[in-house]
Amino acid sequence: MVGLIHKLLFDLIEEMAGKEKVLEVKRKAGVDEDKAFRMDEVYDDDEWQRLFSATCDVLDVTQDEAETVFAEFFYKDSTKRWPMWFSMSKTAREFLQRQPKIHNGFATGVRDQKAGQAINDKFEIEHVEDGITVHYRSPNQLCGLYMALARCLMKHYGDEAAIEETKCLKQGDSECEIRIRWAA
Ligand code: HEM
Known part of the structure; x- marks a missing residue:
């Protein structure tokens, strides 16, 4: 998965629940807290799945709910970015x-x-x-x-x-x- 998507997920978590929750998601997913994701770099899909699943746990939402909220966020960003x-x-x-x-x-x-x-x-x-x-x-x-x-x-x-x-x-x-x- 391209790093842009990770960046948007972290931005969404921060907007919804604060910076500390982004770190919690990374820890839960077994990702180094300091790991930076470059927007144009491709990252392992397994790692993305762990991050997305940890996001659902930390924000206490179902996968469906997380996908819907993320879609709104992604859509709004896309209208400005592209x-x-x-x-x-x-x-x-x-x-x-x-x-x-x-x-x-x-x-x-x-x-x-x-x-x-x-x-x-x-x-x-x-x-x-x-x-x-x-x-x-x-x-x-x-x-x-x-x-x-x-x-x-x-x-x-x-x-x-x-x-x-x-x-x-x-x-x-x-x-x-x-x-x-x-x-x-
Ligand atoms: C300006 C418009 C859009 C741009 C620039 C864009 C860009 C991207 C990029 C870069 C990825 C990561 C792809 C990867 O690494 O495999 C992605 C993922 C995805 N996009 Fe878009 N997207 C756009 C619009 C849409 C729209 C309109 C839809 C659906 C109607 C959509 C559905 C998805 C889905 C489902 C994924 C996850 C794919 C996966 O990893 O399984 N995107 N998008």
Whole structure:
């Protein structure tokens, strides 16, 4: 996972509960308190999972709740950090169609080829007449984050779609399959 995501998670914990809780999360996850995460560097997905799970424990929230709060935080940060992606797309559908490409752009900037490929492999989109079907495969199992971010985009652009998860890694499926359908 790219260090930008860690940075945002630590910022969120600090905003919600204070600096000491960030250190507590790191300790619980077995991460050195002084370890700095560079925004453009790729870090081990196992370590990310320990940090995210420790965050849920320390803030006393479920994974679903943590993903929803993190999505709001991530969305707000993205509108400021990358306004171009938001002005480039005129609808949530357009943005969601572009999302794998946006992510893969990060992979091309990564020096380690294997780490770059791991980012590339996480999302695949199938285009259907009335929407998209997302195939998400990642050891991080953040389908809740995906769906919460998709809802943020719908609010942002003022369009509405039905979101349904038809397969889930957390239920033992080989991928998460998320169907997003816009009314005609
Ligand atoms: C300006 C827009 C966005 C940028 C620049 C961006 C960037 C990133 C980056 C750099 C990562 C870390 C990838 C990795 O290290 O594997 C990430 C993760 C993720 N993003 Fe985005 N993102 C954006 C929008 C979105 C949107 C709109 C969605 C969903 C609708 C989304 C869903 C996710 C998910 C689910 C992950 C976790 C992937 C995993 O590790 O399993 N992102 N994003």
